[in-house]
Amino acid sequence: MFFIKPIESNEDYQKYVDEKTPNSPIWKDCFNAFWVGGLICAIGQVIFEICKMRGVGETNCYAIVSIMLIFFSAFLTSLNIFNKIGKFAGAGSLIPITGFANSIVSPAMEYKSEGYVMGVGAKMFTVAGPVLVYGISSSIIVGLIYLIFNMQYISLV
Amino acid sequence: MDWFMILKAFIVGGIICVIGQVLIDKTKLTPARILVAFVTTGAILGGLGIYKKLIDFAGCGATVPLTGFGNLLSKGAIESLKKDGILGALMGGVKSAAAGISAAVFFGYIASLVSKPKIKKQ
Numbered sequence: 001m002f003f004i005k006p007i008e009s010n011e012d013y014q015k016y017v018d019e020k021t022p023n024s025p026i027w028k029d030c031f032n033a034f035w036v037g038g039l040i041c042a043i044g045q046v047i048f049e050i051c052k053m054r055g056v057g058e059t060n061c062y063a064i065v066s067i068m069l070i071f072f073s074a075f076l077t078s079l080n081i082f083n084k085i086g087k088f089a090g091a092g093s094l095i096p097i098t099g100f101a102n103s104i105v106s107p108a109m110e111y112k113s114e115g116y117v118m119g120v121g122a123k124m125f126t127v128a129g130p131v132l133v134y135g136i137s138s139s140i141i142v143g144l145i146y147l148i149f150n151m152q153y154i155s156l157v
Numbered sequence: 158m159d160w161f162m163i164l165k166a167f168i169v170g171g172i173i174c175v176i177g178q179v180l181i182d183k184t185k186l187t188p189a190r191i192l193v194a195f196v197t198t199g200a201i202l203g204g205l206g207i208y209k210k211l212i213d214f215a216g217c218g219a220t221v222p223l224t225g226f227g228n229l230l231s232k233g234a235i236e237s238l239k240k241d242g243i244l245g246a247l248m249g250g251v252k253s254a255a256a257g258i259s260a261a262v263f264f265g266y267i268a269s270l271v272s273k274p275k276i277k278k279q
């Protein structure tokens with residue numbers, strides 16, 4: 001007789017799930033993520049160098065790079081091209097600021113049929129909202145911790 | 158044009174993306190969680206002053222990934238804290254990242270207005 005071993009503990013179940021889920025080819029994924037992500041950053045650096053040659057200050061150069069990459073990403077997402085790049089590159093297009101812009105445009109497009117306020121306006125922030133919440137909160141906490149170690153800056157106004 | 162800097166941006170940016178890809182493949186975290194993790198990591202590294210060295214080395218290779226966004230937030234908080242005290246800690250972060258946030262919201266809104274709504278697959 002052949003018995004199927006019953007799944008008793010959580011670990012057994014986890015092992016079973018791991019056996020059954022298909023392994024994504026991690027080396028290929030990583031290679032694609034590397035060159036697409038690197039390329040996006042290199043394009044950013046080219047924009048940066050052009051701005052710098054025109055005599056823009058360094059902080060503003062970085063801001064211009066972010067704005068232009070966000071613009072390209074929003075534009076490509078609205079043409080449905082960015083999602084194809086995302087499928088191919090994975091984290092390569094998700095981690096750069098392009099992924100942040102895509103995460104705003106993509107749900108906004110999808111929920112357009114639910115109206116412009118609660119559809120587009122609210123669903124824009126399904127992914128970007130948490131990013132802003134945790135980003136801003138952690139920056140304030142970092143600031144307060146910095147203040148504890150540098151007491152000379154304490155003043156209320 | 159500084160070609161060596163562009164190469165460094167390519168390599169460092171690529172490595173940061175590979176870290177994200179490994180997290181996606183190995184831990185089954187959703188993309189939203191990975192973005193949150195990257196922003197928070199960037200904010201902490203920025204507060205410790207480590208991230209600034211990476212930016213000096215790789216330029217946009219460090220600022221374009223979302224860790225750079227987190228770094229920008231905490232760097233802004235610390236800088237305006239030096240000027241305005243506790244009030245600065247609340248003002249500075251968003252102020253320094255304002256261009257990115259506003260651009261993302263504005264271009265995102267325009268892009269979703271002009272695009273054709275996707276037909277959801279049932």
